[in-house]
Amino acid sequence: MSERVIKDDQPRVYFDCNKCPAFCCSIYERVVVTKRDITRLAKHFGVSFEEARERYTADFEGERVLKRVKDKIFEKTCMFLDQKTRGCTIYHGRPAVCRSYPGRSRCAYYDVLRFERSSQGDESVIPLIKITFHEVEEETEEYADGPERVYEWDEK
Ligand code: SF4
Numbered sequence: 001m002s003e004r005v006i007k008d009d010q011p012r013v014y015f016d017c018n019k020c021p022a023f024c025c026s027i028y029e030r031v032v033v034t035k036r037d038i039t040r041l042a043k044h045f046g047v048s049f050e051e052a053r054e055r056y057t058a059d060f061e062g063e064r065v066l067k068r069v070k071d072k073i074f075e076k077t078c079m080f081l082d083q084k085t086r087g088c089t090i091y092h093g094r095p096a097v098c099r100s101y102p103g104r105s106r107c108a109y110y111d112v113l114r115f116e117r118s119s120q121g122d123e124s125v126i127p128l129i130k131i132t133f134h135e136v137e138e139e140t141e142e143y144a145d146g147p148e149r150v151y152e153w154d155e156k
Pocket residue numbers: 015016017020021022023024025101102107108109110
């Protein structure tokens with residue numbers, strides 16, 4: 001008997017972007033764009049590199065990022081998200097970082113969505129996740145009963 005070979009070029013994933021309110025397009029303050037991404041955006045909209053850079057990107061702490069707008073669900077979202085369908089309106093022109101996200105078989109935000117919908121018994125509920133990053137310093141303090149690890153950070 002010959003050995004059966006199962007071929008599957010599509011890696012299995014455990015999330016469905018079509019059933020998600022687009023956390024990844026909304027909760028990060030920065031969706032970084034490279035020069036190549038801006039060139040792709042310029043081509044997508046039929047404008048010059050400079051026009052695309054000016055119209056669709058902004059400076060965020062020294063990095064070039066996609067512009068954001070007020071959102072119906074989260075505080076803000078990417079200017080290219082369709083706020084009704086929660087889909088990307090420039091799918092073929094989207095930046096590389098959007099193409100590769102989340103880069104693994106599970107999406108943590110989709111897992112939270114599924115977990116909360118199941119816990120609340122409500123398939124329409126959306127957990128309002130917010131994510132920020134802080135520089136954290138780890139120190140070891142000496143106390144009478146021994147050393148203890150403490151974390152210190154500045155609120156932004
Ligand atoms: S947060 Fe995850 S599941 Fe939702 S749209 Fe982004 S990648 Fe897809």
